[in-house]
Amino acid sequence: MKKLLVAAMTTGLLMSASAHAMEEPAKAKTCVGCHGADGNSMVPNFPKLAGQHASYLEKQLKDFRDGFRKDATMVPFAKGLSDQEIKDLAAYYAAQTAK
DSSP: OOOHHHHHHHHHHHHHHHHHHHOOOHHHHHHHHOOTTOOOOTTTTTTTOTOOOOOHHHHHHHHHHSSSOOOHHHHHHHOOHHHHHHHHHHHHHHHHHHO
């Protein structure tokens, strides 16, 4: 019985964590114009974010923010992001399904 209870609690925690990752961060509304509502850009010039690894997305956003990558659109947007907002955006887009 204890094993069943532990398994049920663990599953609940995992589902709760994944549900949190699926919530659209407020800053994602700025991304929609170029990268699409769910990170699946329809324009070849703008990369698809959906399904990318969160660590990759996080690094790219930090590189734009910190001046290691240059892009006239991304740099001004990324400059205003905190580490937590970057983590949230990366988790959100990593959890989306690439189409």
